[in-house]
Amino acid sequence: MATRLDGRQLAATIEERLQAVVAERLERAGRPPGLAVLRVGDDPASGVYVANKEKACSRIGITNLGAHLPAHTPAAEVLSTIQRLNADPAVDGILLQLPLPAGLDERPLLAAIDPEKDADGLHTLNLGRLLKGEPGPRSCTPAGVMALLADAGVELAGKRAVVVGRSILVGQPMALMLQAANATVSIGHSRTEDLAALTRQADVLVVAAGKPRMIGAEHVKPGAVVVDVGIHRIEAEDGGKARLCGDVRFEEVEPIATAISPVPGGVGPMTVTLLLVNTVASWCQRCGLDQPLADLLP
Ligand code: NDP
Numbered sequence: 551m552a553t554r555l556d557g558r559q560l561a562a563t564i565e566e567r568l569q570a571v572v573a574e575r576l577e578r579a580g581r582p583p584g585l586a587v588l589r590v591g592d593d594p595a596s597g598v599y600v601a602n603k604e605k606a607c608s609r610i611g612i613t614n615l616g617a618h619l620p621a622h623t624p625a626a627e628v629l630s631t632i633q634r635l636n637a638d639p640a641v642d643g644i645l646l647q648l649p650l651p652a653g654l655d656e657r658p659l660l661a662a663i664d665p666e667k668d669a670d671g672l673h674t675l676n677l678g679r680l681l682k683g684e685p686g687p688r689s690c691t692p693a694g695v696m697a698l699l700a701d702a703g704v705e706l707a708g709k710r711a712v713v714v715g716r717s718i719l720v721g722q723p724m725a726l727m728l729q730a731a732n733a734t735v736s737i738g739h740s741r742t743e744d745l746a747a748l749t750r751q752a753d754v755l756v757v758a759a760g761k762p763r764m765i766g767a768e769h770v771k772p773g774a775v776v777v778d779v780g781i782h783r784i785e786a787e788d789g790g791k792a793r794l795c796g797d798v799r800f801e802e803v804e805p806i807a808t809a810i811s812p813v814p815g816g817v818g819p820m821t822v823t824l825l826l827v828n829t830v831a832s833w834c835q836r837c838g839l840d841q842p843l844a845d846l847l848p
Contacts (some may be wrong), residue, residue: 552804555698555777561819564697564846565610568823568830572611575839581818583833584613585643585669585825586635586788589629591621592653600647606822612829615641621651627658636664642836643669643687643829666836669828672718680726687828688847692724693758694820695777696731702809704754704775707732712749714738714765714797716757720779723755727848745769757797767802775809779817 572583585607604614617631617636628650628685635641644667650656665675671687679686699706711733715721721737729735738748740759749755749769757765758779770776780797796813804810811817827846834841 552703552776553686553809554619555702555775555816557694557698557811557816557819560698560701561823562829564823568610568826568843571834571842575834575837577832578839579837581640581837582611583642583830584615584638584640584723585645585829586615586641587645588615588628588635589616589647590623590654591617591619593649593651595806596647603645603822603825606826607829612826612832613640613818614635621820623654625654625659628654629662632659632662632790636667640734641667642833643667643825645669647823661679665831669825669832670797671723671824671828675721677718677832680730683730685844685847687832688720688727688824689723689793690824690828691720691779691821692727692819693756693797693824693827693846693848695724695779695815696727697818697824697846698777698817699754699774699775700845706754706807709753710751711731711735711754712738712752712754712757713756714745714749715760715779717758724758724778724779728754728756730848759797761797762795763799765803766799767806770803770806772806773808774806776803776807777817778812778813781813783817824829 587600587603607614635644644663665673668676668687671689676686711728713721713725716737716739725735725737740746746769750771752774754775756777762782778796778798782795784793784795785792794814827843831841831843
């Protein structure tokens with residue numbers, strides 16, 4: 551039976567580490583780290599995500615400097631809010647919570663975030679830094695996957711890694727991080743012919759296709775490490791409680807894998823934690839302090 555890559559437990563361990571990093575440097579910094587989660591409108595799922603992020607901030611000593619703008623806020627006003635946060639010396643990280651209300655184009659708004667305060671690690675400059683192996687904030691979900699793999703002692707150098715999905719949010723930065731760790735990386739996507747033949751080559755398989763339960767035993771080489779990034783809410787047919795599932799048919803793959811991440815409780819908690827890591831790392835840098843988190847920013 552496979553080892554479970556327990557994201558909840560690792561997230562808690564990293565939070566303790568962040569708490570200590572903040573507490574040890576607070577006096578020298580002269581101010582706590584600040585994260586601004588900017589929410590526009592009232593998407594209900596976003597409300598839950600933002601609340602989780604704010605709770606996580608308060609656990610480790612990050613000040614929440616976020617703003618919640620009404621759904622009908624004009625783009626120019628959202629932009630000026632971002633510019634104000636860019637200029638605010640108490641803000642170390644900015645996150646624009648997606649999705650935005652219909653009619654607001656996220657691209658110019660995301661591009662307006664100061665790259666040094668890019669808590670999500672998705673700014674064009676920071677993706678370029680990842681490509682070039684330069685330090686900077688890292689995309690949270692793939693960096694969270696790398697932390698899970700490192701914590702489980704998964705050796706990547708020389709191994710075959712396959713990433714299913716090529717989004718800018720997950721698949722592409724994931725592939726770059728695995729490659730930087732000296733894995734030999736392939737990417738599968740919706741136009742890949744015979745996906746199972748590709749994924750069966752993987753020693754490490756990361757699935758971020760956004761298709762519920764699409765990866766089964768036929769896709770997995772026995773002994774592989776499988777990370778399931780997908781997350782889907784499945785409504786119960788009998789009107790009972792909805793449940794969450796991933797892109798992987800866990801019960802089929804667990805018996806043949808060496809290690810596997812569950813959904814929920816795998817990659818999800820790590821994504822929030824990496825947001826905090828990016829923010830604390832930015833705080834250290836902006837306050838001229840040493841930054842002891844490089845191992846979490848691959
Ligand atoms: P996108 O929809 O942006 O990208 C999905 C990718 O999967 C695309 O590259 C697509 O290919 C590929 N794909 C879709 N169908 C198939 C298929 N049948 N076979 C092979 N490849 C396929 O999704 P995201 O990357 O944003 O997210 C992926 C999943 O991860 C979602 O379930 C999302 O909810 C979850 N997620 C979870 C997070 C967490 O914290 N746990 C954080 C972020 C995302 P193509 O490019 O050809 O269209």
